[in-house]
Amino acid sequence: MLSRVADSLYWMSRYFERADHCARVLDANYSLMLNPFKSSRELRWQRIVASLGVSAEIDGTDPQTGAMRLIGEARLLSSIVGCVTSARENASQVREQISSEMWERLNQLYHEMIQPQQHNGDSDPLRLINVFREGTYRFQGVTDSTMNHGEGWHFIQVGKYIERACGLSALLDAQFAALAGTDDLDWVALLTSCSAFEAYCKVYTADLKPSAVAEFLLLNPDFPYTVRYAVEQMHGALRVLAGISSARKTSTIERLIGKLQSWLAYTQIDEIMMRDLHPFLAGIIEQCHRLHAAMHEVYIEYPIESVFEA
Amino acid sequence: MATTSQPAERAAPDPFSLYEVQSAYDEMFRGPGRPRSHYRALYSRLLSLRPDELRRSKQEADLSFFNQGITFAVYGRSEGTERIFPHDLLPRIISSAEWGTIERGLTQRITALNLFLKDVYHERRILHDGIIPGEIIYTCRHFRRQMRGVKIPRDVYVSVCGTDLIRLPDGKFVVLEDNLRVPSGVSYMLTSRKVMKQIFPLLFRKCGVRPIEHYSQALLSALRSLAPEGRSSPTIVLLTPGVYNSAYFEHTYLARQMGIELVEGRDLVVHDNYVYMRTTYGLQRIDVIYRRVDDDFLDPLAFRPDSGLGAAGLFNAYRAGNVVLANALGNGVADDKAIYAYVPAIIRYYLGEDPILDNVETLLMIDDVQRRHVCDNLDKFVLKAVGESGGYGMLIGPHSTSEQRARFRERILADPRNYIAQPTLTLSTAPCFIDDEHIEPRHVDLRPYVLYGDKVTIVPGGLTRVALRKGSLVVNSSQGGGSKDTWVLQS
Numbered sequence A: 001m002l003s004r005v006a007d008s009l010y011w012m013s014r015y016f017e018r019a020d021h022c023a024r025v026l027d028a029n030y031s032l033m034l035n036p037f038k039s040s041r042e043l044r045w046q047r048i049v050a051s052l053g054v055s056a057e058i059d060g061t062d063p064q065t066g067a068m069r070l071i072g073e074a075r076l077l078s079s080i081v082g083c084v085t086s087a088r089e090n091a092s093q094v095r096e097q098i099s100s101e102m103w104e105r106l107n108q109l110y111h112e113m114i115q116p117q118q119h120n121g122d123s124d125p126l127r128l129i130n131v132f133r134e135g136t137y138r139f140q141g142v143t144d145s146t147m148n149h150g151e152g153w154h155f156i157q158v159g160k161y162i163e164r165a166c167g168l169s170a171l172l173d174a175q176f177a178a179l180a181g182t183d184d185l186d187w188v189a190l191l192t193s194c195s196a197f198e199a200y201c202k203v204y205t206a207d208l209k210p211s212a213v214a215e216f217l218l219l220n221p222d223f224p225y226t227v228r229y230a231v232e233q234m235h236g237a238l239r240v241l242a243g244i245s246s247a248r249k250t251s252t253i254e255r256l257i258g259k260l261q262s263w264l265a266y267t268q269i270d271e272i273m274m275r276d277l278h279p280f281l282a283g284i285i286e287q288c289h290r291l292h293a294a295m296h297e298v299y300i301e302y303p304i305e306s307v308f309e310a
Numbered sequence B: 001m002a003t004t005s006q007p008a009e010r011a012a013p014d015p016f017s018l019y020e021v022q023s024a025y026d027e028m029f030r031g032p033g034r035p036r037s038h039y040r041a042l043y044s045r046l047l048s049l050r051p052d053e054l055r056r057s058k059q060e061a062d063l064s065f066f067n068q069g070i071t072f073a074v075y076g077r078s079e080g081t082e083r084i085f086p087h088d089l090l091p092r093i094i095s096s097a098e099w100g101t102i103e104r105g106l107t108q109r110i111t112a113l114n115l116f117l118k119d120v121y122h123e124r125r126i127l128h129d130g131i132i133p134g135e136i137i138y139t140c141r142h143f144r145r146q147m148r149g150v151k152i153p154r155d156v157y158v159s160v161c162g163t164d165l166i167r168l169p170d171g172k173f174v175v176l177e178d179n180l181r182v183p184s185g186v187s188y189m190l191t192s193r194k195v196m197k198q199i200f201p202l203l204f205r206k207c208g209v210r211p212i213e214h215y216s217q218a219l220l221s222a223l224r225s226l227a228p229e230g231r232s233s234p235t236i237v238l239l240t241p242g243v244y245n246s247a248y249f250e251h252t253y254l255a256r257q258m259g260i261e262l263v264e265g266r267d268l269v270v271h272d273n274y275v276y277m278r279t280t281y282g283l284q285r286i287d288v289i290y291r292r293v294d295d296d297f298l299d300p301l302a303f304r305p306d307s308g309l310g311a312a313g314l315f316n317a318y319r320a321g322n323v324v325l326a327n328a329l330g331n332g333v334a335d336d337k338a339i340y341a342y343v344p345a346i347i348r349y350y351l352g353e354d355p356i357l358d359n360v361e362t363l364l365m366i367d368d369v370q371r372r373h374v375c376d377n378l379d380k381f382v383l384k385a386v387g388e389s390g391g392y393g394m395l396i397g398p399h400s401t402s403e404q405r406a407r408f409r410e411r412i413l414a415d416p417r418n419y420i421a422q423p424t425l426t427l428s429t430a431p432c433f434i435d436d437e438h439i440e441p442r443h444v445d446l447r448p449y450v451l452y453g454d455k456v457t458i459v460p461g462g463l464t465r466v467a468l469r470k471g472s473l474v475v476n477s478s479q480g481g482g483s484k485d486t487w488v489l490q491s
Helices: A003-030 A038-051 A063-072 A080-093 A100-114 A124-146 A151-177 A184-193 A197-204 A210-219 A227-244 A251-266 A269-274 A277-300 A304-309 B037-048 B051-067 B096-121 B134-138 B186-199 B201-207 B215-224 B248-258 B314-319 B343-351 B368-376 B402-414
Strands: B029-031 B071-073 B082-084 B092-094 B160-167 B173-179 B236-239 B261-263 B268-271 B274-279 B282-285 B288-291 B324-326 B381-385 B394-396 B419-423 B429-434 B438-443 B449-452 B456-458 B464-467 B481-484 B486-488
Touching: A003 A038, A003 A063, A003 A080, A003 A124, A003 A151, A003 A184, A003 A277, A003 B274, A038 A063, A038 A151, A063 A080, A063 A124, A080 A100, A080 A124, A100 A124, A151 A184, A151 A210, A151 A227, A151 A277, A184 A197, A184 A210, A197 A210, A210 A227, A210 A269, A227 A251, A227 A277, A251 A277, A269 A277, A304 B268, A304 B282, B037 B092, B037 B201, B051 B082, B051 B186, B092 B096, B096 B160, B096 B173, B096 B343, B096 B449, B096 B456, B186 B201, B186 B215, B186 B248, B186 B481, B215 B236, B215 B248, B215 B288, B215 B449, B236 B248, B248 B261, B268 B314, B274 B314, B368 B402, B394 B402, B429 B464, B438 B464
Parallel strands: B092 B486, B236 B261, B236 B288, B288 B324
Antiparallel strands: B071 B082, B160 B173, B160 B449, B268 B274, B274 B282, B381 B394, B381 B419, B429 B438, B449 B456, B464 B481
C-alpha cells in the first residue's frame, strides 16, 4: 500500500475518533452543567476543557458558548465539526481505497454537521451531538462490514485506538487531578463519557469508588472504551501490519507496543494509585507519541537512504 | 403498468412536436417525421412512451449518476465543489458503415501523427523536405527541445488520443482537433453506458449496440506493451495531480477499473534514474506511468521549477529508458492548432495516402495573405488561440461585438503565430430531452478514444458532447455542455 494512502487512512480514523471522544465527553457533561451550583459548574467545565486539550482556544468562555464552539465551530480544528472536516479531507484523498458506502456515510454526516445552525435555544448542542453520534455508529458499522479487512483497515484500527488510548488517559488525568471537588455525579459523568456506566455497574455495582473507576477505565480488557482494550487492539493490528510489510524493520514498534501492553496487562491498580495516577497516565500518552513517531518513520516518511543501504 | 380495465390509452402527445430540422445535419431525421434507418427503433420506442415515463427514466438516470458519484470539480468554490456531469437521456446513434469510416480515418491519423512526432524529435525529414516550415515547429509552445533524440519504446508517442469530430451539413465527419497530450472524458463514456443499460435494456438488445466495456482492459494492455525490456510483470501506475483536479473522479475510476495504483507526485522517489513509489513495505519500482499531469508539471528539474505535482529527476529516468510515460512528453507539438492545418499533408507525406477524415478548413494568421483576409472579415470566422483548449481564448465572429473584434484583431497582429481562423461551422444536431418536457434538436460533436500500444484499438463509441443551451455551438463542459451515450450499431 502507498505510504500516503496508509497515512491518510490512519489520520481519517484518528480525527474521527477524536470527534467521537469530544462528543461523548460533552454529551455526558452538558446535562450536568445545567445543575444550579455555579462553582461546581465552572470547575467541571474547566476540567472538560483541560481533558480535551483545548484550554488555549476555549479559555474564558462560558460553558454554553464554549460547548457550542466545541461542537460546531469549523475554524476550531479541535471541534467536532473541525475533526469531521479533517477526517473527510483525508478520506477524499483515498476515495478509491475506502468503500463507497464509507465515503457516502462520512459525506452525509459532514453535510448534516455543517448545515447552518439555527439557534433554537438550549437544546441545540445536544441535538447536534446526537446527529453526530448516530452518524458515527453508522460510519463505524459500514467501515467494519464493507471494507476489506486488509492492510488499510488495520491502519484505520491503529489510528482509532491510539487516539482512544490518548483521549482516555487525558480524561482520567484531568478528573483525578481535581479529586478534591468531585462528587458522585462527576464519576457518573466520567463513566458516561466512555459509555461505560452500565458496564461498570455490572462489574462493581453502582458503588462509585475512584480507584474502582480508574481500574475499570484503565485496566479492563473486555470493554471497548478502556485504555487496556485500546492498547490490545493496537497491538494486534500492529502485529498484522508488521507481517504484511515484512521487509520493514519494525523492531522499534514492536518494543514500544509490547512494553505498553505489558504495563497495562501486569500492573495492578493499587500499585498505580500508590505512586499517583498522573505519572502512569502521562507515561501512556508519552509512549503513544513515541509509537506514532516510530510508525511514521517505518511506514510513511522513511529516509530513502535507509532503503538503499539495505 | 396500465391495466386492461382502464379506457384505451390515449395516443401519447407527440414528444417531437417541437422538433425542427434546420440547416444543420440532423443525426436522427432526414426530414420532418422521417427518421434515418438506424434511428428507427429508438424513434418508435420514444413515440410509444408517455411523457412522464421519459421523465421518470431521466430521474432514474440522474439518481444513478449521483449515487455513483459521477461528478466533476468546479474550480473556485470552497464547499460542495462537486457537481453531477450534465447528461442527456437520449443516445446518439452511429451506423456501422459510418463507424467503419471513422475507425479507418482515426487509425490512419494516429499512425501518421506518431510518425510525425518521431520524425520531429529525431531526423526532421519533414522539415528538410519543406512540407512544414521549421519555424512553426520551433515556435510551438509545446515543442520540447529536451525530447530531441530521446528513444521512445516502440516509437509510440501517442498511447491515448481523444479526437474531436464534428459532422458538417453534408453529413461528412471531419476532424476539429486532436488531443494528444492528456485527453479526458472517457470515464463519462463508460459510466453513462452503464446507466443507459439500466434505463433502456430492451432497446439495447433490439438495436444491436456494440460494447465498449473493454476499454479499461485495452488501455491496460496498451500500457503494458510499453514496459521497458526485461520487465516481465511491470508495475503500472496512474499519476494524478490530486484531489483538486477537475478530472480526479476519472483518475480514481480508471485506476480502480484497471486495478493499478493511483499515485501523486509526492508518492514518487527517483534514485539513480529509477522511479519508485513509497509504500508501507518499502520502495517499489515503477515501469510505466499513465500520467494525467501536463508536461510542464512532470519534473521541476526539467520543466517548471515551481511544480509540486511531479517528481524531481523523473525526466532523466525517462530519458534513460527506465520508466515509460504515456503519453510521451512533447506531444503538444502535434496537436497545436496551427500544425493541425498541416495534418493532411503529414498523412500524405508519411503514409502516401489521402486522408480518410478531412480537416476543417483552417487559415494561419502567421501567413500574411490569409491574415489580411481574416482581419478584414473577422465577423465571418471563428478565431482560436493555438495552445488553448476547453473553449477558452476564442472569438466567434458572427456572435461578437465590434469592440471584441477590434480587441481580438490587436491580439492577432501582436502575436500572429498564436492564432488560427476557421469558418463558422454548423455542428450536426441530435435529439435531446429538454426541460423534462420535449424532445428538441441540440448541436453535438463526437470524441472517440484511440488507444495505441502494440496495435491500434478504438472502442466503438465515444463521448458525444452536446451544447444543451438552445442554439449554442459550444459543447465544452466548462461552458454549459453535457454528454450523451454514443451507440455504434452492429452491421
